[in-house]
Structure formats: structure tokens, C-alpha cells
Amino acid sequence: MDSSEENARPYLRVAAVIRQRIVSGALGPGQRVPSTRQVVRDFGVAMATATRALAVLREEGLVVSRPGSGTIVRPSETPARRPTRPRDDALSAGRIVAVALRIADREGLDAVSMRRLAAELRVAPMSLYGHLSGREELQDLLVRAVFGAHPLPEPGPDGWRAKLELVSRVQWQAYRRHPWLPERVSLTRPLLVPEAMAHTEWTLKALDGLGLSHAERTRETLALTSLVRGLAASAAAENRSERETGQANDQWWIALDHEFGRLVSSGRYPHLAAIPENAVRDLDALLDHALTRHLDGLAAHLARRG
Template sequence: MAEYSGTGDPARSLALLWRTAERSARKGRTDLSVDAIVRAAIEVADSEGLGALSMRRVAEELGVGTMSLYTHVPGKGELFDVMQDTVCGETARPDLGGEPWRVRLEQVARENHKLYLRHPWLLQVAANRPVLGPNMIAKYDYELRAVDGIGLSLVEMDSVITLVLGFVHGAARTSVDAAQAEQRTGMTDEKWWQAHQPFLARMSDPEAYPVASAVGVAAGEAHNSAVNPAHAFEFGLERILDGVEALVNRR
């Protein structure tokens, strides 16, 4: 089930995101802060998923009463916005100004892929309403600079970043799903393939499905699985970059 950013009060969310009006702690524990609450919420989401995230669960993680959180954070919607912005600050942003645009854009893709694998709950977040926090804006600015000055229009620059991040989102989903399938079933993809391959071979009719039979067997034997997330990411990223290069060359 998808979660949506921006469900909290916009004024309160922005105040928390930019820390323009952090609430007083005089009515609650002095060792609590927005940062401490957000860190605890991220840990809950990382380990238990977004379905487990609630103000009560975060309070349990911190060992405090639920009401004490509201001294610092108005509610779950605002907390969720700050969580997203906080993890956006984790992506590495080396100075690659002297590198070709393709190297810079690949860096963007790989850092976002790592971010999703560290925080799989991000894959459940509908991204059509971005959080307007400092980390997310800084991340977006860095990513745009990967394709700045290469002949694209401003709209094309945004479209290229959207294309790359959309691909990364799908690739990361495949990786996370594969890892969770192994954890929950106790069976690796390789073992699954070994168990099912004899039956698939018998059921697949080369005469009725000649292309599917040939390609399916070849891919399965190559990957020891129905799909190899690492291969899919590397192959897809190269093709995406090739497509962007074709666009740039037309300019």
C-alpha cells in the first residue's frame, strides 16, 4: 500500500523541515528533539516497514510517552515528510564537474539505488508530491547538475533525471522483492530455479512457444533464477544512458 507525502499541515511540515520554529521542550523531556524523533522513526520504518510506523510505535522506540512527541512533531504526516527529507541527505555528492556527463548521471543513479536498498520503505512512497525540504532540494539540484550544460533544455534536464530515477525505483523494487522473498520463504532464487526447472522444462512446449522456450531456458540458466536484479540494474542503466546520449547527440 502506497503512502503519500504532503499529508500533514503544509505550514507545520515546512517549519519542521527547515527548523524555522522548532517547538519548545519545556513541557516534555528535555532530551527529546525533532532529530531524535525522526531518527527513531526511520529505524522503525527500516526494520519493520511503513505499516508499523505510528507515533505510538516511535514513542516506544524512544522509551517515552506518545504525547511527549507532540511537543516537537504535530503528527504522523509531518513526521513522515521530515523522514523523507532526512534520508535524502544521505546520498553522496562528490564534485564530478570535470567528469563526462555520463559518469555524473551514473553516479546519480547508483546513489539513489543504494538509498532505496538502505531504506526500502521509500519504495512505498508516492513521489508525485515532493517534500520541499532542504535535503531533497539540495539532492535535486545536485542531480540536475549532472546534465547541466550538455545542450538540453531546462525541461529536458528535469525529464532526464525523472527518467533515470524512475528506472532506479523499479530496479530497486526488484532487488528488494527478491531479498524479501528469500527471507520470507527461506529459499534462495537459485534453489527455487533448481526445484522448478525440471517441471518448467517439461511443461514448456518448444513447438508452441519456440521463442519463449529458448529465451526462458537461456536466461534461467544464465541467472540461476527467473530474474537477476543486479544484472537487470546494470543492463538497464547502460541502456538508459545510451538513450540519453542519443538525445544529447541530436542537439
């Protein structure tokens, strides 16, 4: 089925997005897929379209319906065993990317090498180059897979503020699910990745009609992206530290507790001493705070301009 036919049938478009999430590993075996009501809300389609999209995935054997659990990704029903060596012609770029994504999410982007992939897939390393030009292209495909699994609805919620909140939270979810992603997203040297460019286009469109100049719309889009990516980069650095040191964040704070207590008890830092313990650890709450204050500022700016 070609892409033009898929775009002409909304239920196929919805099925394709959820299928990509399953293939990319964003939705793992046994995890719940979006319900029909959630599909209606997220994709802006009719209930009949949502129902038919999930039916397509059931027919393909990707999902199953379980009483009390809803529709879930089909669990693995066979015990883990050492896979037989597949034929090189059984490889595909999609299969390579799916394996690379699992490694990157678990161990970081540095762990993804062509040699490691060849070992995981049990093929000769050189066979990978029949599908990919190298590691750089593979990393671009990983970014495409992630943004492709986090689409934005059309037309989206009413109002510029609701739209900007939505795109920020969708990107935040992508960063949190894939901690390596912030290091691949650049504002000064952006990747020419269609799926990521669609997020930028969607945000610019949300700001259209507010009386902002093209430069202001561009800066607002970049500022919002930077806000989300910056917090996500902090979370990614924490993940990297845990992998490298074997020490979880809570353990690090416990180890630091005595020294921190000694410093703040000196009386030189009364405001630091009053900070609640979880204020610097809850990044989701920090995103809520930063996003709210940022959008409040934009709303005030628009109000002043009438």
C-alpha cells in the first residue's frame, strides 16, 4: 500500500503511528496501547476511525485484547532462547533500527556501534552496510523513529497556549523515554529529519495569527524547544552518571547529606537551607513550573500588544 493511499485513509494513518511505536520499542510487549477514546482525543478522528485502526493492528497480530487490561501489545509467548543466525537477506533498516533503539534506551547512544548491532542480530558486520551507510545515518534513523512515534494531532487543541503546552509535553515524553535523544537534537545545527521538522512546523503554525513577526515566532519556537530540551539534558546526564558510577541519584544525595548539612548549618546559606528536599529532584514538576511561567510571560506580552 503506497503512502498516498495511507494518507487518504485516516484509520491507516493512525494504525501506522501506533505500529511504529511498537516496532521502535516505545510500546513494549504487554504494554497497553492507546484506547479508542485516547486515539480520538490524540489524533482528532472519529470513534469509528479509532476502532478500525486498532482492528488493523489486531489483524496484523501486533496487539491483542485482554479483559480488564484493554488492548495491549502482544506479549512474547515463547521462552527466551539463543536465536539462530538469520540470513543476511532477512535484514532490513527497520529491524536494525529497532534493535539499535533498544540498546540506546538501555545503555546510551555510545553503546550503539555497527559491531555491537551485528552481534545482536547475529550477522556479519559488513552485511549492515547494505542497509545503512554507517553510524551517522543510523543515529538519524533513531531520531526519525522516536519523533515518528510521537506525532502531533491535527488540528490539535483550541488556542495557542494549549497547543504550545501539548507540543512541549509530547517532546518531554520523547526525551524521558529515550534519554539519549537530547544529545542528538541541536538548535544551531539542526538535523534535517522530516519527523522532527514536523514538530517545528506545528509549533510555528500554533503561533501564527498572534501578531508576532516571523523573527519573534522563530525565537519563541526555539526558546520553548530549548526549555524542554535543557531539562531533559539534565535528566540524561543523571542517567549517564548512574550508568558510569553505579550510584543512583538517591544514593548520591545520601552520601552528600553530611557535607551539605555542614555547609548550610554554618548560617551562610539560609535560603538554600530552606529548599524542600524534593524541589530539585522532581523534574516533571520543574517542567510544569517553567512551562507555566514561560507561557504566562508570552500571554502578558500579547496582551500588552493588544
